[in-house]
Amino acid sequence: MSLFYRSLQHAYISKPGIVRPRRIRTLLTLAVESSCDDSAVAILETHNVKSSLIASQSPSASSPPTAHLHFNHRISATTANLRGIHPVAAAISHQRSLASLLRSALPSLPDARDDVDPSKTVFIDVEGKLKQKCKPDFIAVTSGPGMISSLTTGIENAKGLAVAWGLPIVGVHHMQAHALTPQLVHALESGRAGKQVEEEHVAAGVRAASRSLQPAFPFLSLLVSGGHTILVDSKNVTQHRVLAKTADNAVGDALDKMARMILPEEIMASEKQLSNYGAMLEEFVFPGSNPLPSGQAGEDRSYDYGYAPSSAARRVSQYGWALPIPLAAKPKSEQFAFSFAGLISAMERNVDPETRLVWNDQRQKNDRVPRTESPSEDERRELGKLAMTVTFDHLARTVIMGLEAMEERGDRVGTLVVAGGVSANQFLKHVLRVNLDRAGFGKVEIETPPLALCTDNAAMIAWAGSLLFEEGFRGTLGMLAKRTWSLDDYDGTEVNLSVFDGATEA
Incomplete structure (x- = not known):
């Protein structure tokens, strides 16, 4: 298990008083990405993610994982006159754009049904009228690696929403999210096809293999960007x-x-x-x-x-x-x-x-x-x-x-x-x-x-956050931005939590 997840890993099996994560069939995620010069926000609804994570051990697993994007937009800093990315220009762009982008996203939250617990809803101004919307189940945010000033703007906006709505928050590794993006693409395609795909799987006698995340682990990831x-x-999530x-x-x-x-x-x-x-x-x-x-x-x-x-x-x-x-x-x-x-x-x-x-x-x-x-x-x-x-x-x-x-x-x-x-x-x-x-x-x-979805976006942060949330990972309001954050395996027996301020167990 790598260091950056040992610091977050849930230990509910061996420790009393820690609740085993629920097998949530439907999960609503609001995600923020600001690792470089793109301000991005997404609202992602996923289904059957938990069952897909255990599909390899459970041949009776239910339908394949599906996903639906309610909102996915970004605003890029204007840096052409600088002939490249500039940390100060990027930070200013985030400060100008991110809050407005979040405000634009909120009306896209799903409408609350009459049978939904009122504590799990929030009233949002939609074109001058208050409408009752479903609250996200949690907030996902890129916490590293990246430019500290850019990351911090995104993290603090995410913390604000988590405090205001009383929601958990999950910090996501930016490059891990890139590696998992093809799985998001498959889930989005399954979501668009809906029941037709599920019926075809049943008719074809396809069992657990098609119900797990695709592409299936393990796979090799070549992560290529302006910073990495x-x-x-990649063995698993x-x-x-x-x-x-x-x-x-x-x-x-x-x-x-x-x-x-x-x-x-x-x-x-x-x-x-x-x-x-x-x-x-x-x-x-x-x-x-x-x-x-x-x-x-x-x-x-x-x-x-x-x-x-x-x-x-x-x-x-x-x-x-x-x-x-x-x-x-x-x-x-x-x-x-x-x-x-x-x-x-x-x-x-x-x-x-x-x-x-x-x-x-x-x-x-x-x-x-x-x-x-x-x-x-x-x-x-x-x-x-x-x-x-x-x-x-x-x-x-x-x-x-x-x-x-x-x-x-x-x-x-x-x-x-x-x-x-x-x-x-x-x-x-x-x-x-x-x-x-x-x-x-x-x-x-x-x-x-x-x-x-090749370039930086919040949809991939929402997807990676959903997988981590279903696995029981949580952050705290003490979460800090990480300029560097290794994906390497950690062979030591102790976890230095000071490297991952705010990390805790679910």
Whole structure:
């Protein structure tokens, strides 16, 4: 059991006076996410989550888990003029936006039925009229990792609601929520299909397997965002073991930095309200390759990326320069990690207006030669293509090493979950699929959330919070923001609760 959940773990079986969590069939969650520069609020209703958590032990488990989003919106800080995320600008944006976003969400709470206990309802102003609504069962909030000032704004708003309504509060690990997002997607799809899905399962004789969370544990999680790059062995809701992590920059940060170097100035100037430079780079290099609407997941396999897998330590361009694949030249024992700082430095040298790099095959390194003109748009497009290619080659190689290591331990993995903001990149999914097939992992499915749930959002916090709540986890009003929060396993026998201020048992 990992440290961050040992500090929260319920111990109701062995300790008297602690109540076993109820098997709640319907759960209403209000969630707040503010780990970076997006203010987000969601209201999620889930059904049969508890039964899905025990489905593997109970063949008589009831219907599959379903979910319905009553509200899911976010407001992003305007940071384009800063050419990236700025902690102060993000904190100001949260202070301006989050309370208003919460007010907008409250009318979306389900209407209270006549037979509902009045203590479990609340009156909300809806277009000038007070309407009786169902209170959430609890408040979920991102408590880390992330920027302290941003997290604190979200946590304090969540505490305010918990105090005002007398509700429990649950702190959620941001990256764990990303890893569990594909399970939310399956539950939402089941919820939309409703009884038809359940009837089809019964008619087909499908029992516990279809009633458990999908994708089923264990699975491998590649969590890729602007602040994180980690490969995780996900055993269950609370047990996640980090297999590899970045030694320096996160992959999303690296792509953004390289995109700002590569993209022509006219493109940068035309996207004043956007700060997702990685997405802009994808569109610049592969126009029209990511046409999927926000509600649709999956890879556009019809696009010709012109990609061929390679085991070389570098990729050489048609312009003569080469980009190294991170860690590929290191001994095998040092390759099971992520690193992007060297790639960023190499790109800085390639876009230098005075000089450019030319690969010297005899010396096995780049030579610096004078430039006669600035990089053309075609050369910039080639720079962008190779920047993404070597970046995703590096991710794919590390994923394959993780799968091989798990196989050696006897763990058969059927699913690779790719989550976080960078998972929206269609070229990344193409590179992963090609390399997995080539390495003999063709049966490993790649699961990614729809575009709207790839980036930071409160729906994933609500879902992860619902699973934790059903498992008996609770926080307290002393909860503090955590800038860093490891998903690693904890091998010690004692739990340092001071690291997780406010954590307690249910």
